[in-house]
Amino acid sequence: MSGVLQCLQLDGRATNASLAEEIHLAEAPTWRRVRALEESGVICGYRALIDPSALGYEVTAFVHVRFGRHDPTLEQAFEQEVREIPQILWCHTVSGATDFLLCVVARNLSEYGELISARIRSLPGVTSIESSFSLKAVKDGSLIPVD
Template sequence: MDLDKIDRAILIALQADGRATNASLAERVGLSETPCARRLKRLEADGYIEGYRAVLSRSALGLGLVAFVQVRFSVHDRKLSDRFEREIQAIPRIVACHNVSGTADYLLQVVARDLDDYGTFMRDVLRVLPGVSAVESMLSLREVKRYAGLPLL
């Protein structure tokens, strides 16, 4: 389905404020409430909107360290990769994981309280995951841009 200008405006508004009421959303996009609600239901049903969630403050939660971790495997075995991927799903500190091309097999985004906490996590959790032969960490010094939603090209 092609998105029209109003559909795009609804998606942009919801990415900025997922708790917007139907009334405020309708006002922002220039529709009355009933057609806006119908469009929103259609966007949800068609899979453009996967869900709604709160954006939590890392600093308020005491998670002051963000690390990007390149993980390499020495043996490329499908069962091993599947096991690795299953295990990382259960680790809350790993907030994102991508199977990537290049010198690494996976790129992880990890949060921790501080450097000591991250070091313990690296030693006791990351390095012992199935298939892992090498890890390389890059610590975030400062977040320049935070995920603000997907672009509607």
């Protein structure tokens, strides 16, 4: 199964025939393996990778969000609202001094400042925000080790 996963992570549009050839297996069992991985939830979807700068997003920021108190209702409300802000690419609950870590894109610093002021600072539970800006992506991907 790891061969199928490696191939699909590199090319989610690979045909069943090319997958079969790559992993040295007939097409029917290859198709069954892919289907089983999809049905079991190991493969949870397919998508295109888009270069943010090609769409004008020149700023990538990692935003550390802190809450004043831990209230599950506030956290759920925060999480729900975060899901609805398209400039927030991902959000993780984390350990340590920060409660949530966000990755945010903006076209420029002015747009980023407006997003922080108008949207993120006013989210439920937020008492403190600290931003770190990406200067260069050294490794930017989501390939999961499957060996």
